[in-house]
Amino acid sequence: MDNSLSRMMIICGHHQKVGYQENGEGAYDLAFLPRGERMAGTGSFSEILDGENNVYKYYSEGEWRKSVSGKSVAIVNPTTRKTQYKVQACSQAEVNKVMEAAKIAQKAWAKTPLWKRAELLHKAAAILKEHKHPIAECLVKEIAKPAKDSVTEVVRSGDLISYCAEEGVRILGQGTFLVSDSFPGNERTKYCLASKVPLGVVLAIPPFNYPVNLAVSKIAPALIAGNSIVLKPPTQGAVSCLHMVHCFHLAGFPKSLINCVTGKGSEIGDFLTMHPGVNCISFTGGDTGISISKKAGMIPLQMELGGKDACIVLEDADLDLAAANIVKGGLSYSGQRCTAVKIVLVMESVADALMEKVNAKVAKLTVGPPEEDCDITPVVSESSANFIEGLVMDAKEKGATFCQTYKREGNLIWPLLLDNVRADMRIAWEEPFGPVLPVIRIGSVEEGINHCNASNFGLQGCVFTKDINKAMIISDAMETGTVQINSAPARGPDHFPFQGLKDSGIGSQGITNSINMMVKVKSTVINLPTASYTMG
């Protein structure tokens, strides 16, 4: 931090705080503010920033380090489109070192009592929540998430860690005891004790859209189950992740148990996912996950990939409820959610009425910077905005009805509903990951289900109807990991099972399922010389 900073009044919502102005490179000095109120890279977080070069460090062997590569990766603020932060470009040699250390640390951690693991996780959760503001600030600057939602993401992550600690001590505290005489031909001469043991080193790769939440949803289950962690954060979201990791550091976890390497995908991406030291990969993201699955060795994989979540609206639906969920479900965080409503399939007879309600709500959305807590904020990158524009132009050429005028400034795209979309348009099938929502008018429920099932994705879907019997039949017919009845698709609450079928993933998440996924079963069989049946 240089000396040229000038003291100023920083306006935060309705509160005024006396502090120092941003120095133009994303760093602040607010050391006099209460703990937890400080800004990114300062106060408790000053250790994670190489102030001389203004590059965030990576975390290895319990220390914050500069890469020997001398190189950095720039993180571009989606709103200003200027470099906001820089992170270390780690080398393959540094990844090797991290892997070796993580392997050794895991062995000691596996011998740490479960209650002690849980205690440390609770501590990390509390520290994370205490520092919600500086971490949320990173989310606002790196991924343009609206300010309030950014705080919510951090708090929710703290709650997830605590829940995981509680769930872990219960489910990992129990094994299975089997006797041999239930299988034909056996006497009770064998007792089998099956217990859950850690996998080893878990490689965690979260996506940009929930970098903190989707990192801790891997880290916490892995740790409570006795594994060590190597985290590879997304580039946009890396600095938020580094701050989050520092909260685990402050909680006092053993060194090398949690590690975080940053860098270019081309340099360390495949190197990490194909590394022989990795015993499990937990990945959330797009199609990259499919290629990782093909390249990874014979290790357990947890893959949560893209979605094209359909919203089927029947003739008897509560249209106000459906409209509210379509707008919130489709356009929150500018549609950059795996479980966003990504296609509306509405019965022709109620389509005009529904669209009127939806368009009235879209007109009320605020569009602008995340700092102002706008509903629609810039999408994560210029290439993402270009991709979304490509889908919009394709729909235009093929005759979709534009409910709003298409408008874009830089990475900021105004919310847009496309009515009368047809199956020959790309947007009927592809995931825009932006504030653009296609609507297909259907003549029968079967047509809606067929469209949903023809997708290569199978994450979630939803149906709006007042008839629970019809809803159940549709839910059973939809080939998706989850179907929501009378609400938009959603991942939370975080302890619910969460899984994608087809190209949407492998395995199931949610706190309990993730813990169970990060262990393997180990059996010890006691062989008795004679059959023995317990009498009392």
Ligand SMILES: NC(=O)c1ccc[n+]([C@@H]2O[C@H](COP(=O)([O-])OP(=O)(O)OC[C@H]3O[C@@H](n4cnc5c(N)ncnc54)[C@H](O)[C@@H]3O)[C@@H](O)[C@H]2O)c1
């Ligand atoms: N199903 C879910 O739970 C879920 C949740 C959120 C997001 N998503 C999906 O994520 C996508 C958007 O996120 P994104 O753009 O960050 O996805 P992405 O696939 O581009 O990147 C995901 C992660 O993979 C890393 N990565 C990229 N190339 C790699 C390589 N060769 N080796 C190792 N790691 C590599 C990225 O740095 C990032 O950390 C959307 O498709 C969305 O639907 C799915």
